[in-house]
Amino acid sequence: MSTQISNDTLIDMHRRMVRIRLFEETAGKMMEDGKIPGALHLYVGEEAVAGGVMVHLSDEDQITSTHRGHGHLIAKGGEFDQMFAELYGRSTGYCKGKGGSMHISNMELGILGANGIVGGGPPIAMGAAFGNKFLKNNKVAVCFFGDGASNEGSFHEAANMAGLYKLPVVFVCENNGFGEYTPQANHQAIVDVADRAAGYGMPGVIVDGMDAVAVYEAAGEAVDRARSGKGPTLLECKTYRFFDHVGVRGMGLTYRSDEEVERWKKRDPILLMEERLLEQKVLSAEQIKAVHDITSEEVLAGIKFAEESPFPDPSSLTEDVYA
Amino acid sequence: MTVKTMTAAINEAIDQEMGRDDRVFVAGEDVRVGGPFGTEAGLHAKYGDKRIVNTAISELALTGIGVGAAAVGLRPIIEIMIMDFVSVAMDQIVNQMAKMKYMLGGQARLPIVVTTHAGIDSSSAAQHSGSLEAWFCHVPGLKVVMPSNAYDAKGLLTAAIQDDNPVIYISNKRCMQTSSEVPDESYALPLGVADVKRVGSDVTVVAIGRLVLDALTAAEELAKEGINLEVIDPRTLSPMDTTTIVKSVQKTNRAVVAHEAVRNCGIGAEIAATIADEAFDFLDAPVKRVGAPFTPVPFAPLLEKQYLPGAQDIVAAVRSLYH
Ligand SMILES: Cc1ncc(C[n+]2csc(CCOP(=O)(O)OP(=O)(O)O)c2C)c(N)n1
Numbered sequence: 001m002s003t004q005i006s007n008d009t010l011i012d013m014h015r016r017m018v019r020i021r022l023f024e025e026t027a028g029k030m031m032e033d034g035k036i037p038g039a040l041h042l043y044v045g046e047e048a049v050a051g052g053v054m055v056h057l058s059d060e061d062q063i064t065s066t067h068r069g070h071g072h073l074i075a076k077g078g079e080f081d082q083m084f085a086e087l088y089g090r091s092t093g094y095c096k097g098k099g100g101s102m103h104i105s106n107m108e109l110g111i112l113g114a115n116g117i118v119g120g121g122p123p124i125a126m127g128a129a130f131g132n133k134f135l136k137n138n139k140v141a142v143c144f145f146g147d148g149a150s151n152e153g154s155f156h157e158a159a160n161m162a163g164l165y166k167l168p169v170v171f172v173c174e175n176n177g178f179g180e181y182t183p184q185a186n187h188q189a190i191v192d193v194a195d196r197a198a199g200y201g202m203p204g205v206i207v208d209g210m211d212a213v214a215v216y217e218a219a220g221e222a223v224d225r226a227r228s229g230k231g232p233t234l235l236e237c238k239t240y241r242f243f244d245h246v247g248v249r250g251m252g253l254t255y256r257s258d259e260e261v262e263r264w265k266k267r268d269p270i271l272l273m274e275e276r277l278l279e280q281k282v283l284s285a286e287q288i289k290a291v292h293d294i295t296s297e298e299v300l301a302g303i304k305f306a307e308e309s310p311f312p313d314p315s316s317l318t319e320d321v322y323a
Numbered sequence: 324m325t326v327k328t329m330t331a332a333i334n335e336a337i338d339q340e341m342g343r344d345d346r347v348f349v350a351g352e353d354v355r356v357g358g359p360f361g362t363e364a365g366l367h368a369k370y371g372d373k374r375i376v377n378t379a380i381s382e383l384a385l386t387g388i389g390v391g392a393a394a395v396g397l398r399p400i401i402e403i404m405i406m407d408f409v410s411v412a413m414d415q416i417v418n419q420m421a422k423m424k425y426m427l428g429g430q431a432r433l434p435i436v437v438t439t440h441a442g443i444d445s446s447s448a449a450q451h452s453g454s455l456e457a458w459f460c461h462v463p464g465l466k467v468v469m470p471s472n473a474y475d476a477k478g479l480l481t482a483a484i485q486d487d488n489p490v491i492y493i494s495n496k497r498c499m500q501t502s503s504e505v506p507d508e509s510y511a512l513p514l515g516v517a518d519v520k521r522v523g524s525d526v527t528v529v530a531i532g533r534l535v536l537d538a539l540t541a542a543e544e545l546a547k548e549g550i551n552l553e554v555i556d557p558r559t560l561s562p563m564d565t566t567t568i569v570k571s572v573q574k575t576n577r578a579v580v581a582h583e584a585v586r587n588c589g590i591g592a593e594i595a596a597t598i599a600d601e602a603f604d605f606l607d608a609p610v611k612r613v614g615a616p617f618t619p620v621p622f623a624p625l626l627e628k629q630y631l632p633g634a635q636d637i638v639a640a641v642r643s644l645y646h
Contacts, residue, residue, distance in 0.1 A: 037623075037624050038622065097626065099449070103448060116450030180352070312625065314626070
């Protein structure tokens with residue numbers, strides 16, 4: 001099946017994933033340095049999910065994101081300048097500095113919010129899909145959520161109605177094995193979140209979330225199914241976050257072993273993708289390096305933009321509460 | 324007596340009550356590792372999985388553990404990580420826990436404590452910074468407790484756990500980092516009794532949570548101008564000790580009410596109305612309210628600082644009484 005993927009698509013996915021990785025690593029550093037206020041939930045390790053799903057979506061399609069939302073925004077076309085500016089709390093940020101990391105979104109790219117509430121997204125994505133069907137606009141909504149969030153009632157209520165009304169929505173569970181510091185085995189009795197699909201009359205698909213191509217293929221089917229009016233899919237991507245729940249520390253944590261982290265890192269999604277690009281002679285090592293170099297420059301430019309941007313005007317405090 | 328943080332004082336109250344009564348248990352998200360702020364630190368090692376119940380991320384069902392388990396004779400402590408997340412649990416709290424005794428003609432007895440952490444703390448943004456105590460004060464059947472320091476925190480939590488009613492126990496996050504002398508042995512402070520934190524003659528400041536500390540700071544500053552504040556901490560917001568407040572206003576003839584929550588429809592409005600009702604003839608000036616502006620909590624540090632009510636707002640409100 002992988003032969004069906006064009007070289008351009010592979011290159012596109014790779015670029016999106018590298019953009020996420022380099023943005024996140026620098027954002028983490030800036031948080032550690034005290035330049036970015038608040039808490040950052042970083043997406044490093046999970047890039048193949050956002051990358052593999054988002055290449056199927058246009059700016060017109062919607063997504064709902066989570067507290068771990070930078071990767072979704074980047075993969076959907078978010079610009080580093082406005083993103084860093086938001087994390088820095090500057091007026092030039094996507095949310096004028098009012099949202100910060102947990103709410104970073106650009107609605108022009110179809111992002112209906114990152115979210116500080118676990119399980120806040122599924123009802124919104126379902127509702128967006130309801131609106132799309134109502135408007136017959138041929139758009140699809142994709143809901144990203146974690147294994148932890150799959151235990152919130154909001155997910156179950158949204159999935160039920162999505163199944164009932166055959167809504168054009170894809171529920172993408174990013175199963176990274178933990179809800180904060182609680183391993184999956186201690187928060188749900190099932191191993192595969194995809195099992196839950198059966199209860200809501202939709203297919204449940206499990207995919208290797210470290211393999212962007214596998215995600216790409218499964219997401220393609222799910223998005224097509226949604227767009228063609230056949231209804232929702234629950235797509236579970238088995239993945240792993242390389243860093244702690246918050247911040248950049250990855251190793252020496254009490255709730256998971258370093259060996260486990262090392263095991264997953266051997267299957268680093270960007271590494272896997274680059275092996276494939278080389279093997280299939282899609283890109284040369286130099287070309288891959290160039291992608292990293294160009295992205296690094298963009299990261300630096302984004303930081304510079306943020307640091308030179310003005311702070312929000314005090315008068316903006318009371319703006320944007322009502323229409 | 325030992326100097327302890329409010330966090331440590333809360334931990335000690337839970338520990339001592341669990342030691343005293345084996346019907347007491349804690350359920351919450353990540354309580355196994357001590358909870359988000361360390362209020363359960365060390366308790367899992369001591370009491371194990373049975374009594375430190377690390378739940379799924381499911382606030383509604385988590386609160387249901389409280390209601391159901393209390394109904395069959397246990398004394399649950401339900402921890403909702405961050406106060407904003409109570410919205411997810413609201414039906415169990417407002418429609419079930421609060422009303423069950425009344426609806427069933429007195430048959431039920433629900434000794435539940437819902438503990439949660441409220442308020443602004445370093446750019447946590449709009450969904451992690453709320454002070455929502457007024458929501459619960461509007462619901463008959465609930466008691467609402469909000470301590471401002473370590474000593475009160477321990478004694479009030481002990482009383483809350485021993486109380487046969489549902490109690491919403493709210494810790495302000497910035498108060499939790501403060502320390503004071505706390506007896507090592509167990510003690511209970513009665514619910515529904517205010518504490519005069521500073522005796523004064525000129526203006527009564529009724530302050531809640533973190534604003535109690537700010538009121539004491541304001542009192543130092545105003546003392547230099549010859550204005551002597553009396554600072555009252557109601558400690559329990561429902562039922563409220565209006566007697567202490569009214570008596571104080573009868574003496575000072577001026578009142579300011581202060582809290583971190585949004586001013587509109589805050590608990591301060593209830594206190595101001597009570598003063599107007601019961602001490603109108605004693606007032607030399609209108610009752611002033613200090614509270615947050617009517618907007619969600621912004622992320623950017625500068626806006627957050629601007630948003631947050633503090634000592635200077637109390638000083639300004641007091642001065643305005645003399646113009
Ligand atoms: C309603 C609610 N409950 C709890 C939290 C605190 N919290 C933030 S992230 C998180 C873990 C979420 O786990 P998961 O959905 O698996 O996503 P992951 O962090 O693994 O990406 C928790 C418990 C929250 N933000 N909202």
